[in-house]
Amino acid sequence: MRNTEESEGFDGEASNTSMISGASSPYQPTTEPVQSRSVLGGIRWDMEYLRSYFGILKMVEVLLSLFGFVCIETIKMCSPCGGVYFFEFVSCSAFVITGFLFLIFSLNLHIKVPHVNWSLTDLVNTATSTVFFFLSSLVLVCINHNTEAEIASAVFGFLATGVFGINTFLAVRRWRLGNGCQAAAQSSEYMRARTASRGEMEARPELG
Template sequence: MRNTEEAEGFDGEASNTSMISGASSPYQPTTEPVHSRNVLGGIRCDLEYLKSLFGIFKIVEVALALIAFICIETIMLCLPCGGVYLFEFVSCSAFIVTGVLLVIFSLNLHTKVPHIDWSLTDLGNTAATTFSFFLASVVLVALNHKSGAEITAVIIGFLATCVYAVNTFMAVKRWRTGDGRSGAIQTSEYMRARTASRGEMESRSDLP
């Protein structure tokens, strides 16, 4: 009987010791669910944007800028080369900037930075790229040597100018109808949420 009690005592002490060592161990298993520790922070592909008119225009613009850049890169000899260099810079810049905006909008990354007026940013990009493509295409027409690559680049350049111009018109219309103020609305909501959370933290710190 004594052996049984001693065994039970040892078991109890062992269990208590394991509980104490487990409580003080730095390798405690967390109770936080795995899905709440998402590293991407809720980033997802917005298929609705890609199917919308603005998303389709963005995809077409990126494709045209890439094709124009590839065409101008195939030109090996040019004299003078000012028109080729200008068209190369414009097409490469349009591909990069428009591609970045397409990624930002399609992944809803613009919602992570609400204090930027993204509608106005998109409008500025499309307007500037429209003028740049038109200017680069006109200069390339004046200085080209009637090669196949140059003629193709000019055609793609003017086509890209038309697409960007239509997108600029749509962006202006959207901005004037009030969607351009969404950035300011999101900013006020963001500041209001931060103020509320700060007030809650201060009230908690005042508690004994």
């Protein structure tokens, strides 16, 4: 009987100890449902970028490129068609590439892929789109047949040229400021290291 009571006492103490240790253990089973865990966790809209000059310009560029592409697609007959095909290619390419970059910056995906120089990529795209939109719109004006679709396409093309040009100017200025700040930081680090090494040399006792 005593052995039985002792065993029951040990079992009770063991169960109490396990309950206490389980309550105080940091490795508690999570109650979070599996469905709430998103694969795209951490990806959200960057409202600060969307309200900035670059975000607004990027949205306007995407819309103007889309409007120009839709207008040029409504042309049924053309002769010659070189200017129409050229503008169609430029507007479609600008819409796809600029829209892709807009999503990259709006969702902060450029932070997750740091080995790509996204600022330089955006600068090259805006500068190239400025030049090609101007050329394609100018060619379309020179060989158009005064149809409403051609006129509307040319108007959207020149508007896109202006917006892309402003974006290019701001991107170049930001790129120069970034390089200037980086060079200043490197120079400051160099001078700080040089001053520290000079101080160590002065603090060393001279050999007699």
